[in-house]
Amino acid sequence: MFFKRNKEATANQSEQPEYELVLEGVSAEIVIRCLDEVDQNGVTRTLENELIELLKKKDRPLQARALLELSAVSCEWRRRLVQLPQGYAHPPHRRLVEQLRAMRHVIESAARRKLPLSAQQLGMLLETTCENYIWGDSTVLKHLVNQIAKRWEELEEELRPTLIEIYAHTDEPDLKQKIEQLLNEKSSPAITAGEAWTVAALEHLKNVGSPLEKEWNALLWHCRKASNAKPSARWSKEGHAVMERIGVDAFHDTVRGWIALLQHPRTGEMARPDWHEDSVRPWLMDDHHADTIRGLIWLTADREDAATARAIADAAVSCYKKVPGIGPRATKVGNACVYALGVMPGESALAQLARLRVKLTFGTAISMITKALDRVAEREGVPRNEIEEIAVPAYGFTGVGVLERGFGEHRATLRVTGTSGTGSTVLTWINDKGKAVKSVPAAVKRDHADGLKDLKAIAKDVQKMLPAQRDRIDGLFLEQRSWSVSAWRERYLDHPVVGTIARRLIWVLEDAGGMHSVAWLPDDPESPVFATGQLVNPAGEPVIIDEHSATVTLWHPIDTASDPDTVETRADVLAWRRFYEDRRIAQPFKQAHREVYLLTDAERETRSYSNRFAAHVLRNHQATALMRQRGWNAQLAIATDCGEVRPQRDIEPWGLRAEFWIEGAHIDQDYGAAFTYVVTDQVRFYQYRPRTTWREEEQERREATQRLIESTEGQQLSNEEYLNLLAGNTAASRRQEPQPIPLDEIPPLVLSETMRDVDLFVGVASVGNNPEWEDGGPGGHHRDYWRSYAFGELNATASTRKELLERLVPRLKIAERCLVTERFLFVRGNLRVYKIHLGSGNIMMEPNDQYLCIVPGRDSAAGRTNKNLHLPFEGDRVLSIILSKAFMLAADEKITDPTIRTQINRNAVS
Amino acid sequence: MPVTLTVRDESTTPGFEGHTFELEFPTESITVREIIRERVYQEVDDYNRAMQNKATPSRYRGLVSPTELEEHLNGERPATSRKADWKKQFALACEAYERNGILVLVGDRQTTALDETITIARGIDVTFLRLVMLVGG
Secondary structure (H helix, E strand, O other): OOOOOOOOOOOOOOOOOOOOOOOOHHHHHHHHHHHHHOOOOOOHHHHHHHHHHHHHOOOHHHHHHHHHHHHHHHHHHHHHHHHOOOOOOOHHHHHHHHHHHHHHHHHHHHHOOOOOOOHHHHHHHHHHHHHHHOOOOOHHHHHHHHHHHHOHHHHHHHHHHHHHHHHHHOOOHHHHHHHHHHHHOOOOOOOOOOOHHHHHHHHHHHHOOHHHHHHHHHHHHHHHOOOOOOOOHHHHHHHHHHHHHHOHHHHHHHHHHHHHHHHOOOOOOOOOOOOOOOOOHHHOOOHHHHHHHHHHHHHHOOOOOHHHHHHHHHHHHHHHOEEOOOEEOOHHHHHHHHHHHHHOOOHHHHHHHHHHHHHOOOHHHHHHHHHHHHHHHHHHOOOHHHHHHHOOOOOOOOEOOEEEEEEOOEEEEEEEOOOOOHHHEEEEEEOOOOOEEOOOOHHHHHHOHHHHHHHHHHHHHHHHHHHHHHHHHHHHHHOOOOEEHHHHHHHHHOOOOOHHHHOOOEEEEEEOOEEEEEEEEEOOOOOOOOOOEEEEOOOOOEOOOOOOOOEEEEOOOEOOOOOHHHOOEOOOHHHHHHHHHHHOOOOOOOOOOOOOOOOOHHHHHHOOEEOOOOOOEEEHHHHHHHHHHOOOEOOOOEOOOOOOEOOEEEEHHHOEEEEEEEEEOOOOOOOOOEOOEEEEEEEEEEEOOOOOOHHHHHHHHHHHHHHHHHHHOOOOOOHHHHHHHHHHHHHHHOOOOOOOOOHHHOOHHHHHHHHHHHHHHHHHHEHHHOHHHHOOOOOOHHHHHHHHHHHOOHHHHHHHHHHHHHHHHHHOOOHHHEEEOOOEEEEEOOOOEEEEEOOOOOEEEOOOOEEEOEEEOOOOOOOOOOOOOOOOOOOOHHHHHHHHHHHHHHOHHHOOOHHHHHHHHOOOOO | OOEEEEEEEOOOOOOOOOEEEEEEEOOOEEEHHHHHHHHHHHHHHHHHHHHHHOOOOOOOOOOOOOOHHHHHHHOOOOOOOOOOOHHHHHHHHHHHHHOOOEEEEEOOEEOOOOOOEEEOOOOOEEEEEEOOOEEEO
16 A cells, blocks of 8 residues: 555544555655655645656656555545634644645556556546546546546446446536547547538448448547647648548548538537527537547648638638637637648648638737748748749739630630739630620530539639738738749739730839839720730730839839938829729729828927827727738637737838727726727837737746856856846846837838828728717617717706697697606506606606616618708707607507517516 | 798707797798708708808818918818708708608607698698607616
8 A cells, every 4th residue: 555544543633634544665755755755834835846857757656656555645634634623823723724735746647657556446537536626627537538538448338327427517618528538439429410510420420331430430430539729740640541441532522511611600509508598609619629620621631622721711700700708719720721721732722822822810819820820931942032923823823814625626814904802803705606605605514514614613713812902902001021023923924814914904014224104004905904915004005024123012002112301102193093994994993093191290390290180989899800801810808807808900011010009988888808899099009029928028038037147157246236136137138118110211102101100090981970979879779878978968958858848748649648747757558558768768667666677779771760851950869759759658558579578568567 | 822830949058048040931831841841941041151261171270270370281180061952951851851860840749751731821830859769878
């Protein structure tokens, strides 16, 4: 025995615990010493360390015994603890608690190991742990179940009853799921119905035939065990082995279909009951299903497959989509999708990553994609900032913006005609008689179904890729990118897909002869702008450049090299604007007509910040979404006291960071809820610094101190000098509040582009532009707030209202049913009597002052509200509400709105 | 003989309490519909004129005025106002009256039908009230 129990010493409870520990062997001595010292303050830590030291030794059998004994002893001691009369302040009590705590740590780390325990020993261990479990968390149980899972074959018979009992008694969902998985592995499939893809998978299992069904089941169970963020080498190897047995092609074809189904809503209830709202439920995933599909997605990444890559990317978009009250639908599945695309060889996966890079705005998604692109860049040996432009595939296009393909005698032409939406590509046909036809010829449908499907898939891909590329190029203004002419031609100007965008943009070529701003002009003015043509200047004259020595940059109205003090826009801005206006060419985004924002005298005055967009009221949610879309790092402002929100944008190539200060408009906001409105303040610029966590900062500080200490070795420093040195280091490394950079030092291009973004946020999300808000909105909270803030006299308003009603009510149709009193307008309906409060317009019903909730309707869809009525005798909104309510309630038997009727008809007296 | 009718807007907004103005009618006997029509016509006319007179209607104005060059390049911000059509507004108002969206009080009582005839006498004024759509909460 590792510990021996001494049951005689029970006489005096307040003295020593009655168990003395008798240990065998050398390591046991350590334990004795520690337990003796344990009642001195702070020494428990030593006990714990020494015991852990014991575990560090390679002696597995000894550790197994230690675990058994510690578990049994702590179990006994806990019983003993309950019997002790006093609480924690009582020394013996405290001593026991400290010892138990120390032992639990050791038990926890021992239980994580692979120890040579027999089935019987494990059973005992489970029982003692269960008893301990009442006292703490279920970590140890989880570790043990994991151990058992690894040897389930041999242990099943002995341990099944114990596990079933634990399953019945625990309410820890993770533990329940782990045990359930163990108990069911042989007998039932890894997935249950309820989700679109699992229904399809179960159907597949039913139809696939018995030997394969077993393999598929094994594969699904294997995938379900994929509980890490990344697949381990061993897991992948085992997974691929099962995959080989199923047949690699069959696997890919089947699983691709399942992945595509991830975009569909649930077909049934969740396996575990939940409390979510009905609108949210269809988008939730069962946890074990998320694990399973994640494993499947990982396994599909082993070979290039354009269709699978497409399905995975679509699934990623769907999984990262936010559902109200939850956040992203299934972050871990989304992450698995991005991971798989990063691992999958070939250009189709890379193309999908490039699409996701622009499409997704969710923080985790962005960092996952960035990592995946890093990996691809490393694998392909390409500089990181070029990977996204190389990533755009040619999709088999035969020219810039054109794909021609023959189907027997018929010919199809896919043309790019725009940059966004389903209308951005057009598919036309020339039939076997050489005649243009609108619809797909029947012969093609019949004989070339696969080819047709492929062509349509390409069209879809291109439709998604075009806006993604447009947004990427729009973001290049601040990237300071330049290309050699050959690289630029390959990736931009002559690229079959990107070319349709690049040929509608202005570029700056710089060679020995100076700067030339150029744009593409097609030879035939009637043909699309990206058809065959040449580079011209704003006057439309061809430009000849030295192709070998020139470098290319993207044109912006402000010259990047211009001096902040004498900033002028490029001389050719108006010429280029005319160039595009005259030819009626629409640029993919505003370039020639791009708004510019130049430093004003007012901003030179305020120096470190700009008030240009201050004092606007914005809709919080809309503004935040917009900021994220424009690459700003923005959090939804929430009513808490944990500091201000400052949406920021890193402008890394320029070493700058822009901040737009906003604060919540504190109106009727519950603590912890997101603000409905935010008020804007200054725009500022700071030095760029990479995002770090506090952990990294702490690490950095520690290393700096270590270096300092090492540097003083050998020097004879007095205590004072030494301490001063260290203290100085601590003070220096403490995070300094960054200083804003004066606006006149900000490059004009950066200032302009930042202000343009902010103008966009203010312009789109400002309530000033919102007619609902002008009109008071539902309840008119915000405006009333401003009004009461501005005029202050809400009580005075209410009493004016009373005088007004006293004059008005006698003249109304319903006069005989109404009475104005000190605080209320009484209305007698046919069912009950109502009191409408003159201050708030709220209603209470007699006899029991039951609250009746009626609010101004927001339903303006049918134009039934008076909002569009052009009669500016608006008056007092609360007055209107009070009168409206009086009219409605005077004829309460005629109310049809069920939500009002039920409130009125509810038992008058409770 | 043209007669004048005093219209009173009841409101508790400071500065606008009991705002009154006058409408003219050719005869003493008029219907509610005519009162509404006259009022809507006046309001719309005033509104349109005000819109035209403003040199730059609802120009964007912030705390910091942009420089001339910037204004020139970025162009005018689009005005948000439109001209209102009094006939359309009149139809809307009549429709609103019929479903109690607006109330018209003449003298000491509420009118009940658009075609109700009223005789304008000295000292009688007309009050317009606006009601709101309500739903259960």
